Amino acid sequence: MARITVEDSALIIPNRFELVMVAAQRVRQILAGSELRVEKDGDKHTVVALREIAEHKVDVPEAFEQIAKGKQLFIESDDLDEDIVDMMDMEASSHWIGLEQKDTHLSEDDSFADALEDELNALENNDEPEPSDSDEE
Template sequence: MARVTVEDCIVKIPNRFELVMSAAQRTRDISAGAELTVDRDNDKNPVVSLREIADETISIPELKESLIRGSQRMAPSRDEDDAEDNANEIEESADALADALNAQDDSATLDAAGAFAFQDEVEIDDED
């Protein structure tokens, strides 16, 4: 990388680790098709991202936020309405299952493990 570009970036983002992470995120954005804010001048994407940071042609707080969003492993939590709808669907499914079990033949009941246990005895003829 160009030393002048890195030295210019350290003024904007003093922590070198944050600088590397931010430049890497911007490089990924550029590779994904983000619009450049400086002339490429035959430079590769990492150098272009450092030049953008040094010239402050991109918003550094937005870049850091993009980095955080890109590093998250968990999906954002759903709002309460979605959770309530999901709970209602589960309750309706449980009610439908209970109705189906009640409508089953009296010869079949559920045992403690939740499996069907048949009350009728089946006779097997052992005729040879």
């Protein structure tokens, strides 16, 4: 019975690998509680799935689409959630703003080298760096 069913199903889906994939997908649906589209007649689920394919009871393009969706590791989203994108933009900009705010203790007349030298001297002496004239304002 199964051999005849496979040969009948192969007329619908000539590629045997694709036939196995579609039949397996249909068996999973049956095991998950999907309604049978042909009489079971005491057959196993695989034979029922193959009979459904042979009798054109399975939408083959839909089955291929379900198989492809099940194998996807990354699900494409046509419309990204704009709130999430906005939050990511705000986080990125606040990160850069935070970095800019850390550097505001330098006055315009202080050079970077002077400030760096003060920081290094303070670290060597285990002291806090002396505030510059602009910090006292």
